[in-house]
Amino acid sequence: MWRGGWQTRAADALLALALLGFGLLATGLAGDNQPESRPVDAVCRLLIAVAALTLSVRRRVPLVTLAVVTVATATYLLIGYPYGPVLLTFLVAVYSVAVRLPVRPAALAAGAAFVLLLAHVFFARGPAPGWTGVLPASAWVVVPFAVGVVVRVTREAAARTRVEQARDRAEQARRQADEERLRIAQEVHDVVGHGLAAISMQADIALHLLPKRPEQAEVALTAISRTSREALDELRVTLGAVRRGAERGPVPGLARLPALRDRLAGAGLTVEVRVVGDPRELPAAVDLAAYRVVQEALTNVLRHARVARAEVTVGYRPDEVTVEVSDRGAGATRAGLDPADDESGHGLAGMRERVTTLGGRLTAGPRPDGGFRVEARLPVGSVP
Secondary structure (H helix, E strand, C coil), X not given: CCCCCHHHHHHHHHHHHHHHHHHHHHHHHHHXXXXXXXXXXXXXXXXHHHHHHHHHHCCCCHHHHHHHHHHHHHHHHHHCCCCCCHHHHHHHHHHHHHHHCCHHHHHHHHHHHHHHHCHHHHHCCCCCCHHHHHHHHHHHHHHHHHHHHHHHHHHHHHHHHHHHHHHHHHHHHHHHHHHHHHHHHHHHHHHHHHHHHHHHHHHHHHHHXXXXXXXXXXXXXXXXXXXXXXXXXXXXXXXXXXXXXXXXXXXXXXXXXXXXHHHHHHCCCEEEEEEECCCCCCCHHHHHHHHHHHHHHHHHHHHHHCCCEEXXXXXXXXXXXXXXXXXXXXXXXXXXXXXXXXXHCHHHHHHHHHHHHCCCEEEEEECCCCCEEEEEEEECCCCC
8 A cells, every 4th residue: 555645645745736727727828839739629628638537546546547538538649639738647657657666567557558649649639640650759758768768767776775885784783782792701700710710729728727827818808808798899890881782991901910910819829920122002902802812811720720820911012912921831731722722711712812803912832841822912003
């Protein structure tokens, strides 16, 4: 069913009235130049009015409009009235069918209208043009029909383009949402994994010391409280941005390495931090990725290496920043960190994804002299 607004109905009504006025005024002038035609009379004006006013419903019922206009126009020409503005109404009716209906039914309707219009070529009252009039008569059907089909195809192509663009925007929004969920999942993994590893180690120390040296167990319990509070605060910041649907606040970066070192010291892991080059402000994404790599690597040392010491080296270069975490623990044979299986470990996989997303490179494997080493190289210039 056609659903046009009042603006469209008003436009069709105005078009019908304009063609009516033009037809009533100009047909007489056309007759003056066609002395062999029948003089304009009341029947002529009635047929012009019927054809013109029917166009007011051309969008709602295009086939009915074409049928009425064709009958009125063919009758007008059979009687022998002069060629004139009435043919414009026929042209608009053919165009309306072509632009509103599929090509096949529109072509059948236009063909039937053409056959009916041809009647005046052979049977009109007065001089009939005969076969010489077939070509001019066909132009009044073929031209508006072709224009209508082109307009219809163009509109359909534009509509398909709009639908595809809307689908692409929805798909892009979905991908962005998936990427954001993955980013949040990585953040939660890093925050919770590191916090729980430190808490677990501190709890083991407290349980070991509690029967013999309760005063030192209190230190471990205090470290557990501080570590859990810091982890919860960072987790709250991470998830708070998701609930608000807004941009996150300041994200962790390499400037927080001293706090990370102190936290791990409470869990029994001494971390030596060394800086090479002149520290400078880094893009937020690079700063966060570098910090998370160090955090995850140290968490793995705490879990698997069975050592009390690790080294962190941060290198500032003109076009990149590097972070290296190494230890002298169980090395490549410790659980979950065999180089042959490093892609299966969620920690290393997450680190590698963070780094490669920013155009960097991450290597992880055993050291020749024992222990394990993780190094990430992050370009600085390629990130806005």
